[in-house]
Amino acid sequence: GAVVSQHPSRVICKSGTSVKIECRSLDFQATTMFWYRQFPKKSLMLMATSNEGSKATYEQGVEKDKFLINHASLTLSTLTVTSAHPEDSSFYICSAKGTGYNEQFFGPGTRLTVL
Amino acid sequence: AQTVTQSQPEMSVQEAETVTLSCTYDTSESDYYLFWYKQPPSRQMILVIRQEAYKQQNATENRFSVNFQKAAKSFSLKISDSQLGDAAMYFCAYRPFYTGANSKLTFGKGITLSVRP
Numbered sequence: 001g002a003v004v005s006q007h008p009s010r011v012i013c014k015s016g017t018s019v020k021i022e023c024r025s026l027d028f029q030a031t032t033m034f035w036y037r038q039f040p041k042k043s044l045m046l047m048a049t050s051n052e053g054s055k056a057t058y059e060q061g062v063e064k065d066k067f068l069i070n071h072a073s074l075t076l077s078t079l080t081v082t083s084a085h086p087e088d089s090s091f092y093i094c095s096a097k098g099t100g101y102n103e104q105f106f107g108p109g110t111r112l113t114v115l
Numbered sequence: 116a117q118t119v120t121q122s123q124p125e126m127s128v129q130e131a132e133t134v135t136l137s138c139t140y141d142t143s144e145s146d147y148y149l150f151w152y153k154q155p156p157s158r159q160m161i162l163v164i165r166q167e168a169y170k171q172q173n174a175t176e177n178r179f180s181v182n183f184q185k186a187a188k189s190f191s192l193k194i195s196d197s198q199l200g201d202a203a204m205y206f207c208a209y210r211p212f213y214t215g216a217n218s219k220l221t222f223g224k225g226i227t228l229s230v231r232p
Binding site for chain 2: 034038041042043044046049091093095102103104106108109
């Protein structure tokens with residue numbers, strides 16, 4: 001149980017375009033979803049926390065207008081990278097936590113490359 | 116604020132041998148969770164083991180066990196009978212005990228473990 005999927009697994013886009021990444025909890029209701037960014041051989045950096053039906057809470061230094069997060073249902077959260085630039089290229093990971101669980105469950109990640 | 120420190124960036128172990136990965140943390144809380152996560156080349160984060168701070172007994176999961184020293188704020192992971200599939204990046208993580216929706220994980224920098232055949 002407790003499976004989290006992400007789509008797409010890889011995306012390449014041109015500079016200036018927007019990209020949407022989906023995170024879904026497949027077999028449980030995710031009251032909270034977390035979005036992380038990870039550079040090669042580095043740790044996960046928390047970008048924001050989203051609760052279903054409310055605005056996301058962004059970590060210090062993360063531009064909320066740049067990284068739009070929506071958590072419209074208990075099984076889906078989306079991260080939209082707006083006006084992407086090459087420096088936004090990274091590996092983005094989501095995780096989800098549901099009521100009664102003591103741990104977060106991680107998605108497989110999305111590799112974003114901005115040309 | 117809580118911090119998690121993994122001071123060794125890399126380690127290597129011979130197949131079938133035992134290796135210990137170190138982690139220290141800093142917190143003013145008395146109750147919390149500690150985790151070890153494995154991230155293989157696929158980059159899927161996999162939970163290896165979890166320890167509740169209020170439990171004195173060290174957690175074990177098959178070949179994986181921890182040495183939890185609460186007073187010293189130390190949480191090391193021992194991998195016994197190392198296998199080639201254990202090669203990965205390992206992250207130590209801390210989470211407050213309260214189960215509020217926004218209880219966040221704090222990760223260490225990670226350690227890359229290689230396994231020599």
